[in-house]
Amino acid sequence: MNIESIPGLRRLWRGVHVPDYKETTNHLPIRRLPFPPLLIIPLSQHAGAPAVPLVRAGQEVVRGEPIARADGFVSVPMHAPATGRIERIDLSPSARGTLAQAIFLRPYPSASQEILYGEPQDIEHMSPAEIVAAVQQTGVVGLGGAAFPTHVKLKVPEGKSIDTVVVNGCECEPYLTSDHRVMVEQPHEVLHGARIAMKAVGAPRAVVGVEDNKPDAVDALRKANTADSGITIEAVPAKYPQGAEKMLVKVLLGREIPSGGLPADVGLAVFNVATLAQIGDLLPRRQGLIERVVTVSGPAVTRPGNYLMAIGTPLRWALEQAGCAANVSRVVLGGPMMGAAVSSLEVPVTKGVTGILAFSSGSLNGQHAILPCIHCGRCVDVCPLHLNPSQMGLLARKQRYEEMQAELHLYDCFECGCCSYVCPSHIPLVQYFRVAKQALRERKVQA
Amino acid sequence: MTEFLIACIVMFAIGVVLAALLAYADKKLYVYEDPRIDEVEAMLPKANCGACGSAGCRAFAEKLVAGEVSPSKCTVSSEEALLQIAAYLNVDRGSQEKRVARLACAGGTHVARRRAGYEGLQSCRAAALISGGGKVCAWGCLGLADCERACSFNAIDMDEHGIPVVSEALCTACGDCVVACPKDLFSLHPVSHRLWVACRSLYEGALAESECEVACTGCGRCALDAPPGLIQIVDHLAVIDYSKNHLATQTPIQRCPTGAIVWMDAVRGPIKGVEAKVITRRTPLPVELADLPLAAAAAVAREMPK
Numbered sequence: 001m002n003i004e005s006i007p008g009l010r011r012l013w014r015g016v017h018v019p020d021y022k023e024t025t026n027h028l029p030i031r032r033l034p035f036p037p038l039l040i041i042p043l044s045q046h047a048g049a050p051a052v053p054l055v056r057a058g059q060e061v062v063r064g065e066p067i068a069r070a071d072g073f074v075s076v077p078m079h080a081p082a083t084g085r086i087e088r089i090d091l092s093p094s095a096r097g098t099l100a101q102a103i104f105l106r107p108y109p110s111a112s113q114e115i116l117y118g119e120p121q122d123i124e125h126m127s128p129a130e131i132v133a134a135v136q137q138t139g140v141v142g143l144g145g146a147a148f149p150t151h152v153k154l155k156v157p158e159g160k161s162i163d164t165v166v167v168n169g170c171e172c173e174p175y176l177t178s179d180h181r182v183m184v185e186q187p188h189e190v191l192h193g194a195r196i197a198m199k200a201v202g203a204p205r206a207v208v209g210v211e212d213n214k215p216d217a218v219d220a221l222r223k224a225n226t227a228d229s230g231i232t233i234e235a236v237p238a239k240y241p242q243g244a245e246k247m248l249v250k251v252l253l254g255r256e257i258p259s260g261g262l263p264a265d266v267g268l269a270v271f272n273v274a275t276l277a278q279i280g281d282l283l284p285r286r287q288g289l290i291e292r293v294v295t296v297s298g299p300a301v302t303r304p305g306n307y308l309m310a311i312g313t314p315l316r317w318a319l320e321q322a323g324c325a326a327n328v329s330r331v332v333l334g335g336p337m338m339g340a341a342v343s344s345l346e347v348p349v350t351k352g353v354t355g356i357l358a359f360s361s362g363s364l365n366g367q368h369a370i371l372p373c374i375h376c377g378r379c380v381d382v383c384p385l386h387l388n389p390s391q392m393g394l395l396a397r398k399q400r401y402e403e404m405q406a407e408l409h410l411y412d413c414f415e416c417g418c419c420s421y422v423c424p425s426h427i428p429l430v431q432y433f434r435v436a437k438q439a440l441r442e443r444k445v446q447a
Numbered sequence: 448m449t450e451f452l453i454a455c456i457v458m459f460a461i462g463v464v465l466a467a468l469l470a471y472a473d474k475k476l477y478v479y480e481d482p483r484i485d486e487v488e489a490m491l492p493k494a495n496c497g498a499c500g501s502a503g504c505r506a507f508a509e510k511l512v513a514g515e516v517s518p519s520k521c522t523v524s525s526e527e528a529l530l531q532i533a534a535y536l537n538v539d540r541g542s543q544e545k546r547v548a549r550l551a552c553a554g555g556t557h558v559a560r561r562r563a564g565y566e567g568l569q570s571c572r573a574a575a576l577i578s579g580g581g582k583v584c585a586w587g588c589l590g591l592a593d594c595e596r597a598c599s600f601n602a603i604d605m606d607e608h609g610i611p612v613v614s615e616a617l618c619t620a621c622g623d624c625v626v627a628c629p630k631d632l633f634s635l636h637p638v639s640h641r642l643w644v645a646c647r648s649l650y651e652g653a654l655a656e657s658e659c660e661v662a663c664t665g666c667g668r669c670a671l672d673a674p675p676g677l678i679q680i681v682d683h684l685a686v687i688d689y690s691k692n693h694l695a696t697q698t699p700i701q702r703c704p705t706g707a708i709v710w711m712d713a714v715r716g717p718i719k720g721v722e723a724k725v726i727t728r729r730t731p732l733p734v735e736l737a738d739l740p741l742a743a744a745a746a747v748a749r750e751m752p753k
Contacts, residue, residue, distance in 0.1 A: 093579075093585070095578060096576075096578065096579070097575065097576075097577070097578040097579020097580065097585070098579060098585060099585045340577060340578060341563075341577055341578055342578045343562055343563035343577075343578040343579055343580070343581045344562055344563075344578070347578075370568075428567055428568050428573075431567055431568045431573050431576075431577075432568065432573075434573070434576050435568070435570065435572050435573045435576065438572060438576055438629075439572065442626075446626075
């Protein structure tokens with residue numbers, strides 16, 4: 001029994017208040033970005049097995065046509081984001097820095113935005129299993145950043161039942177407003193997607209959790225909602241990292257997902273709003289995921305905004321279109337707390353990219369020297385999972401990774417960055433933990 | 448008074464019975480251990496490095512006494528120590544060729560392009576996790592000295608261009624650097640493997656060379672000049688078949704245009720061929736402005752003004 005599980009006191013007690021910098025883009029409507037001269041579509045932009053190409057170099061493809069098929073259940077197909085010609089299938093730099101197989105598609109100069117591929121599909125008379133199969137065909141993955149195939153979450157595991165669908169509209173990362181704009185501009189699609197998800201998992205109700213710094217999104221969703229839909233929209237006090245599914249579930253319903261467990265273990269299925277908006281939009285038309293809304297923002301961007309861009313758009317093109325100051329010193333994919341800096345602008349926008357942030361050299365405080373831990377306990381206070389980052393950091397420094405895993409629950413850490421953010425000694429705790437996880441993975445492979 | 452006497456006698460009797468039991472158990476449960484194991488262990492270097500394939504020096508000493516291995520398997524011991532062990536056990540010293548760690552990269556900061564600077568934890572493994580660490584070549588050494596720190600024998604030193612140099616004399620082939628390198632660039636080789644390709648780039652010719660001046664371009668000249676089958680070009684990279692190592696000479700390195708294939712001389716270090724381009728630059732290449740100088744580090748939020 002802890003304070004979060006008492007009704008009325010439900011809110012995120014831990015975590016941090018970060019300046020959200022959302023006011024630059026949260027009022028700007030979604031705008032389309034033109035096609036870049038060359039689209040790079042990595043075969044592995046989701047969790048699970050990489051897709052298998054269906055096309056060859058030189059082949060012509062139509063916007064929306066499948067160009068790669070799913071390899072197994074935990075995998076999704078890819079669709080051509082533009083009408084054009086496949087140039088080659090080759091290695092391309094990825095955000096992680098490794099080279100990965102990708103399909104290079106050169107759109108025709110006259111390629112239009114019209115999607116010619118697809119056909120109507122009757123969702124009302126589909127069984128849950130058919131919905132799962134249909135969602136896999138759309139290639140939709142978790143658009144909140146994790147890029148986990150959505151249809152896998154829609155399939156209820158053996159022996160479990162799901163009573164509530166949780167719709168995650170928190171978007172707690174600073175700068176990012178793409179989910180916000182989707183909720184404001186496409187509330188019907190979001191709710192339609194939620195209904196499809198409820199049907200697939202057999203849940204009678206759904207709860208949409210939206211942080212209270214987006215009142216217009218709450219209004220839009222409430223206006224679009226009908227009384228008999230079984231969907232409720234709840235505003236929760238804004239705090240980082242409320243958008244993490246474990247946090248949101250606890251705040252909304254008072255349920256705690258067990259360590260190493262899934263939301264299905266407590267009768268829940270959690271989806272991001274943008275994911276459901278895509279499902280609600282694509283599924284009735286049997287189309288594939290070919291574009292997504294990405295927030296392009298940051299001090300170095302001259303025309304920040306929420307841009308609907310084709311999957312596979314290189315960062316260079318996106319930043320050129322949005323305008324970028326000459327003194328850019330850092331480009332980050334995702335939010336500033338959990339996102340990753342990229343070392344190449346040839347990296348393409350993938351299905352899991354929520355934002356592109358560009359920082360100029362003057363907007364960063366620069367690098368601080370790492371000082372010794374003074375055991376102040378601030379990281380322990382803010383850790384939303386009640387871990388002990390201070391102790392883990394000390395062990396990581398000595399490379400005692402096994403102890404971190406066995407005694408301090410390293411794998412529960414989802415790298416929200418709160419501990420690094422508050423550390424007065426500037427210890428890069430999250431970076432230590434990422435290194436520890438990677439080292440443990442390698443040891444497991446060798447063993 | 449009698450109570451005192453009784454107590455003393457009872458305690459004494461219990462003591463005698465327990466002592467007898469212990470004495471019996473000592474004889475009955477005695478495990479014979481060859482006293483030579485302790486002696487041999489004392490002669491070993493006690494580095495517990497595991498290079499011999501055993502779990503520490505004690506386990507190796509047990510195998511030595513059992514005659515399962517020859518003393519020369521220990522690559523850390525000095526020649527005198529090995530002979531001493533061999534004489535003590537009255538066995539042949541054995542001939543185990545000395546092995547060393549070799550690095551398959553020569554792309555120092557003066558020849559390999561960097562598209563982004565890296566700020567953050569000064570460790571190769573940490574840098575590799577953030578967008579690959581900023582080096583243009585996806586396969587190359589990051590130069591943040593994880594291997595130097597991992598080496599217990601001080602056999603690895605970073606040179607002025609941020610490339611680790613392995614001392615053939617000090618290296619014991621324990622394999623710690625092989626584990627430490629996030630790019631898997633180290634491998635253990637007998638010292639007789641002198642012909643060496645110091646590159647892992649799988650990119651084709653011009654692309655590989657545009658990323659790093661000393662990359663293997665896969666031109667195939669070394670394969671043509673070498674005895675048949677010794678060198679093959681696989682995925683634009685020269686691969687040496689060390690099962691044919693007895694055929695290796697310095698001939699194949701001579702026409703290499705970039706100097707990616709070298710002869711690892713015991714004294715002079717890597718020797719490049721006569722046609723290899725001469726690298727005169729001593730200073731690091733600048734972090735590229737043409738490609739926007741991106742600094743790579745996680746969680747930038749904390750660095751923004753609060």
